[in-house]
Amino acid sequence: MHPAKGKPPGHPVPRPMTSPGAWPVGRFSMPVPVRVLLATFLFSGGLLAEVIRIQGSDVLGAKLVPKLAEAFKAAGNPEVRFEIVAEGSPSGFQLLANGAADLGMSSRKITDQERTLCETRGVTLEEHRICHDMLCVIVHKDSSVAELTKNQVAGLFTGEIQNWSGVGGSPGPVAIYTRNTASESYRVWRHLAMGGRDYGRASVKLASGESVTQQVAKDRNGISYVGLASSKTPGIKVLPIDGVEPIGKNAEKYAFARPCYIYAPDKPTVQAAAFMAFIEQPEGQEVVRKVGFIPVKDLK
Numbered sequence: 001m002h003p004a005k006g007k008p009p010g011h012p013v014p015r016p017m018t019s020p021g022a023w024p025v026g027r028f029s030m031p032v033p034v035r036v037l038l039a040t041f042l043f044s045g046g047l048l049a050e051v052i053r054i055q056g057s058d059v060l061g062a063k064l065v066p067k068l069a070e071a072f073k074a075a076g077n078p079e080v081r082f083e084i085v086a087e088g089s090p091s092g093f094q095l096l097a098n099g100a101a102d103l104g105m106s107s108r109k110i111t112d113q114e115r116t117l118c119e120t121r122g123v124t125l126e127e128h129r130i131c132h133d134m135l136c137v138i139v140h141k142d143s144s145v146a147e148l149t150k151n152q153v154a155g156l157f158t159g160e161i162q163n164w165s166g167v168g169g170s171p172g173p174v175a176i177y178t179r180n181t182a183s184e185s186y187r188v189w190r191h192l193a194m195g196g197r198d199y200g201r202a203s204v205k206l207a208s209g210e211s212v213t214q215q216v217a218k219d220r221n222g223i224s225y226v227g228l229a230s231s232k233t234p235g236i237k238v239l240p241i242d243g244v245e246p247i248g249k250n251a252e253k254y255a256f257a258r259p260c261y262i263y264a265p266d267k268p269t270v271q272a273a274a275f276m277a278f279i280e281q282p283e284g285q286e287v288v289r290k291v292g293f294i295p296v297k298d299l300k
Contacts, residue, residue: 050271051081056092056105057184059133060260061085062209063229064291065105071287072278080271089184090114096263097121102272104263107133107184107227124266130279131293134246135189135256136231136238138213140220145169147240150255153193156223159200164221176203177215177224185209189225192256225256229292248294260293 054065061084069082085091092104093114098121110125118125137153139145145167148156155161156174165171178199179186186205190196206212209230216222217235228246231238238246241255251257264276278284285295 050079050269051083052103052269052272052275053095053101054082054084054103054105054262055095055101056086057089057107057260058086058208059107059185059227059229060105060130060262064131064288064293067291068279068284068287069275071283072275075278075283077271077274080275088182092263093118096125096265097123099123102264102269103276106261106263107258108188109259109261110263125263126266128262128264128276128280129259129296130262131260131285131288131295132251132299133227133229133258133260133293134251134254135185135192135225135227135258136246137223137225137241137256138216138231138236138238139223140216141235141237142220143169143237145239147243149242150193153241154195154197157189157194157199157203158197159202162200172221174200174223175219175221176200177212177219177222178203178205179209179212180205180207185225185227188258189256192258193225227292228294232292248298251294251299 052069054061054069065084065086066082069084073080086105089104089106089108092101092106093110094117095101096104097114097118104125110127115125137148143164145164148167152161152167156167157176157178159176161167162174163171164174176199178189190199204215206215209226210233212224212226213230213233213236216224217233226233231246240246244250244254246254246256262276262279264272268276279288280296285297288295
C-alpha cells in the first residue's frame with residue numbers, strides 16, 4: 001500500500017469522526033467482547049449526525065426497536081443514526097448508569113438495586129411502558145400435544161415431567177431448550193412459569209430467540225418459550241395455556257404476559273426524547289402492532 005499523498009511514510013491517515021468518541025464514518029465496529037450485535041443503523045446525513053445509543057433487552061432489540069428506528073428516520077429524521085445492542089435487560093441499566101447509553105430496553109420493570117445504581121451515578125431514570133409481550137410455549141409443529149396447563153408447563157421445564165406421555169402426548173423424552181443466563185427472559189420464565197425453581201438439568205441454553213425457534217423446529221420432542229414476535233416461525237406451534245391462547249385480546253388473562261419498557265434519563269438528548277415521543281404516538285404504536293407486540297392502548 002502506498003503512503004497517503006502529502007504524508008510521510010508510516011504516518012496514519014486520519015479518519016473523520018461523527019463526534020468525539022463516535023464511530024468512524026463508513027465503518028461500524030463494536031467494542032470487544034460483544035456477544036450480540038443485533039442492529040446498527042448508519043443512515044447519516046453528514047459528519048455531525050446525532051447517534052442514539054440504545055442498549056438492553058434482546059426481546060425488544062431483536063426486531064421491535066430496529067423497526068421503530070427505521071420508521072422514525074422515515075418520518076422526517078434521516079440524519080439520526082442508531083446504535084442498538086441487545087445483551088439482556090440488565091446490561092441496559094448498567095450502561096445507562098455509566099453514561100454509555102441514551103436509552104435502555106427492558107422486558108421487565110427496573111429493580112430497586114438497578115435504580116439505586118443509576119442514582120448513585122447521578123442518573124435519574126424515567127420509565128416508558130411501550131408495549132406488552134407474551135411468552136409463548138412452543139413445540140414442534142407435528143407434536144401430538146395440543147395444549148398445556150400452567151402446572152404441566154412447570155413440570156416440563158423443571159424436569160419433573162420427562163416424557164411427553166406425562167402430559168397426554170406421544171411417548172418420547174422431553175427436550176428442553178431455554179435462553180441463556182444472560183437473557184432476562186431466562187429469569188422471567190423461571191418466575192412466571194416455574195415458581196422460581198431451576199430448569200431441568202438436561203435443558204439446553206441458547207443465545208437468542210431465533211436459535212430457540214430453529215432448534216424446536218428441528219426437534220419433534222422439543223419445547224421452549226419465545227416472545228410473540230418470534231412465535232410465527234415456520235416449523236413450530238404455540239400451545240394454549242389453561243385454554244387461553246397468547247393473542248392480543250387475552251393479554252390480561254394469559255398466564256405468561258408481561259409489559260415491556262424503555263428507560264430514559266430525566267434529561268435525555270433532544271433526539272432521544274423525540275424518538276421516545278414517536279414510539280408513544282399512534283404511528284409508533286402501529287409499528288409495535290405490526291412487529292407482533294401488543295400496543296399499550298389496547299389494554300386501556
